[in-house]
Amino acid sequence: SQQGEEDPQALSIQEGENATMNCSYKTSINNLQWYRQNSGRGLVHLILIRSNEREKHSGRLRVTLDTSKKSSSLLITASRAADTASYFCATGVGNQFYFGTGTSLTVIP
Amino acid sequence: EAGVVQSPRYKIIEKKQPVAFWCNPISGHNTLYWYLQNLGQGPELLIRYENEEAVDDSQLPKDRFSAERLKGVDSTLKIQPAELGDSAVYLCASSTWDWPGEQFFGPGTRLTVL
Numbered sequence: 001s002q003q004g005e006e007d008p009q010a011l012s013i014q015e016g017e018n019a020t021m022n023c024s025y026k027t028s029i030n031n032l033q034w035y036r037q038n039s040g041r042g043l044v045h046l047i048l049i050r051s052n053e054r055e056k057h058s059g060r061l062r063v064t065l066d067t068s069k070k071s072s073s074l075l076i077t078a079s080r081a082a083d084t085a086s087y088f089c090a091t092g093v094g095n096q097f098y099f100g101t102g103t104s105l106t107v108i109p
Numbered sequence: 110e111a112g113v114v115q116s117p118r119y120k121i122i123e124k125k126q127p128v129a130f131w132c133n134p135i136s137g138h139n140t141l142y143w144y145l146q147n148l149g150q151g152p153e154l155l156i157r158y159e160n161e162e163a164v165d166d167s168q169l170p171k172d173r174f175s176a177e178r179l180k181g182v183d184s185t186l187k188i189q190p191a192e193l194g195d196s197a198v199y200l201c202a203s204s205t206w207d208w209p210g211e212q213f214f215g216p217g218t219r220l221t222v223l
Binding site for chain 1: 113154165200212213217
């Protein structure tokens with residue numbers, strides 16, 4: 001399967017702390033995207049990183065990509081209660097995307 | 110700008126009954142996707158349209174699932190007959206021609222098959 005796997009499956013932190021979640025995949029990719037899903041809602045695009053990029057920032061989000069290790073990480077700094085959601089990586093292979101299993105993040109006020 | 114619209118939001122049916130889901134993508138988005146999402150899992154692609162053409166339906170169980178996108182805008186996904194294992198959330202997403210592109214997701218239809 002080309003589906004990515006997120007780690008950890010669940011993460012619980014205090015408000016203000018940083019949250020880091022990881023995504024590992026099996027095959028070469030063209031790009032990788034991160035999405036957020038609030039309970040009972042659709043997915044919302046957060047950030048895209050191409051295979052020739054190593055790091056990208058967007059507000060409180062920092063994404064890294066290590067193609068040699070076939071892994072990516074998403075860092076959310078200064079977390080807020082509103083960041084509570086599930087986070088998915090989606091690996092772009094050819095013209096297809098494959099979503100991972102997700103990390104459930106709980107930010108405790 | 111309106112987002113991706115899906116209806117119904119919830120559907121409960123008996124097994125062996127037919128069911129249909131409707132999706133209206135964001136205006137101007139040529140690419141439309143249908144995903145299936147099981148509880149605690151990520152979305153899995155069922156079918157992808159470029160305008161009215163289904164360019165990737167390799168994961169669509171064609172014995173019971175069908176989809177159409179008439180005039181390259183709205184799309185309908187149908188299951189006939191539904192099975193217990195079809196209980197899941199069915200997500201619709203759309204994007205522009207740009208590749209790789211950000212996909213905009215609808216809220217999904219939660220299907221329960223009894």
